[in-house]
Amino acid sequence: MSDKPHQNLAIIGHVDHGKSTLVGRLLFETGSVPEHVIEQHREEAEEKGKGGFEFAYVMDNLAEERERGVTIDIAHQEFDTDEYYFTIVDCPGHRDFVKNMITGASQADNAVLVVAADDGVAPQTREHVFLARTLGINELIIGVNKMDLVDYQESSYKEVIGEVEDLLNQVRFATDDTTFVPISAFEGDNVAEESENTDWFDGPTLLEALNDLPEAEPPTDAPLRLPIQDVYTISGIGTVPVGRVETGILNTGDNVSFQPSDVGGEVKTVEMHHEEVPKAEPGDNVGFNVRGIGKDDIRRGDVCGPADDPPSVAETFQAQVVVMQHPSVITAGYTPVFHAHTAQVACTIESIDQKIDPSSGEVAEENPDFIKSGDAAVVTVRPQKPLSIEPSGEIPELGSFAIRDMGQTIAAGKVLEVNER
Numbered sequence: 001m002s003d004k005p006h007q008n009l010a011i012i013g014h015v016d017h018g019k020s021t022l023v024g025r026l027l028f029e030t031g032s033v034p035e036h037v038i039e040q041h042r043e044e045a046e047e048k049g050k051g052g053f054e055f056a057y058v059m060d061n062l063a064e065e066r067e068r069g070v071t072i073d074i075a076h077q078e079f080d081t082d083e084y085y086f087t088i089v090d091c092p093g094h095r096d097f098v099k100n101m102i103t104g105a106s107q108a109d110n111a112v113l114v115v116a117a118d119d120g121v122a123p124q125t126r127e128h129v130f131l132a133r134t135l136g137i138n139e140l141i142i143g144v145n146k147m148d149l150v151d152y153q154e155s156s157y158k159e160v161i162g163e164v165e166d167l168l169n170q171v172r173f174a175t176d177d178t179t180f181v182p183i184s185a186f187e188g189d190n191v192a193e194e195s196e197n198t199d200w201f202d203g204p205t206l207l208e209a210l211n212d213l214p215e216a217e218p219p220t221d222a223p224l225r226l227p228i229q230d231v232y233t234i235s236g237i238g239t240v241p242v243g244r245v246e247t248g249i250l251n252t253g254d255n256v257s258f259q260p261s262d263v264g265g266e267v268k269t270v271e272m273h274h275e276e277v278p279k280a281e282p283g284d285n286v287g288f289n290v291r292g293i294g295k296d297d298i299r300r301g302d303v304c305g306p307a308d309d310p311p312s313v314a315e316t317f318q319a320q321v322v323v324m325q326h327p328s329v330i331t332a333g334y335t336p337v338f339h340a341h342t343a344q345v346a347c348t349i350e351s352i353d354q355k356i357d358p359s360s361g362e363v364a365e366e367n368p369d370f371i372k373s374g375d376a377a378v379v380t381v382r383p384q385k386p387l388s389i390e391p392s393g394e395i396p397e398l399g400s401f402a403i404r405d406m407g408q409t410i411a412a413g414k415v416l417e418v419n420e421r
Contacts, residue, residue: 009110115145224245230242247395302343312390349381
């Protein structure tokens with residue numbers, strides 16, 4: 001681990017706009033992928049008649065290794081700049097990116113949106129920007145990529161900026177903080193070093209823009225929320241729930257409550273990496289022992305919080321959802337499985353309250369009969385068994401979920417308000 005502050009960075013954008021090449025280039029320029037690996041990919045790419053794909057190959061080989069179940073050295077997905085060390089969040093798979101963003105497997109703090117100079121804003125560009133805003137990404141850096149294909153013309157760059165600004169305004173993304181950089185991930189222009197090809201541009205390189213991102217504030221001021229992943233019995237200690245602190249601080253001696261199981265007690269010990277610690281903070285994976293709690297009292301999917309400010313348990317909740325893929329239509333009464341933090345609970349969509357236009361965020365229709373792939377909507381949801389979930393406006397870390405059915409992620413969403421039971 002680096003002693004620099006950490007950021008999760010999502011690389012988003014339309015499918016052929018050069019995300020993989022950019023990621024490969026960033027890893028290469030920051031020394032995270034050695035030169036000889038790139039050389040190897042270059043030869044391989046040329047043999048296959050795909051000269052120039054070497055940076056994309058870096059990422060694609062990882063993707064392929066993932067499919068074959070080969071363990072990947074996670075360092076491939078991390079890189080350091082002068083200010084931060086970054087973990088790149090799931091770039092290639094659009095569906096997986098969304099699922100991971102939502103289940104909190106990788107909540108990105110900020111994102112680089114890649115838009116090709118020769119193509120401009122494309123359908124997935126819109127979708128990703130809308131999702132990024134829905135999922136709480138704060139700042140966007142826009143890489144106007146493939147400048148080499150438009151002969152580095154300022155006019156092409158400005159045209160794309162205009163399109164992107166319109167899009168950001170539509171989904172109400174604050175454009176004042178947005179940094180635009182004309183780049184060629186393939187040639188390396190303005191990624192790590194200023195390019196002579198864009199002498200009309202006087203802004204930062206992409207790496208400088210990444211250095212300038214605001215530091216993510218760890219959510220220590222929020223109340224403690226610790227979703228339980230597993231519950232163990234350890235001889236000599238007793239019952240040990242294990243999980244990751246999402247918000248707040250867990251201290252020895254705290255009185256805590258587990259919801260929805262509705263049991264509680266005093267924290268006797270907190271352990272991290274097999275060592276006893278006095279407290280745990282957001283991002284820490286811990287095991288802890290609570291006086292008077294037995295193995296059968298709590299389970300995976302419970303959330304631990306302060307006894308005097310316990311986690312909310314929803315009778316129903318209202319949420320904004322984005323439907324990514326569904327073979328037919330979704331109507332009231334549909335009961336798929338909702339994945340929220342560590343919980344998986346079947347929930348019924350009781351009513352579809354509003355259909356939202358994903359390109360503008362405006363209400364397109366009140367009480368529609370159904371929603372389908374590509375739609376965004378506000379719905380009222382009733383969990384089939386108790387579920388602890390929070391409004392994303394208050395505790396975003398516990399306010400998002402993915403909806404799965406038929407073995408795939410069909411929709412994603414965030415909780416607007418909780419009607420507690």
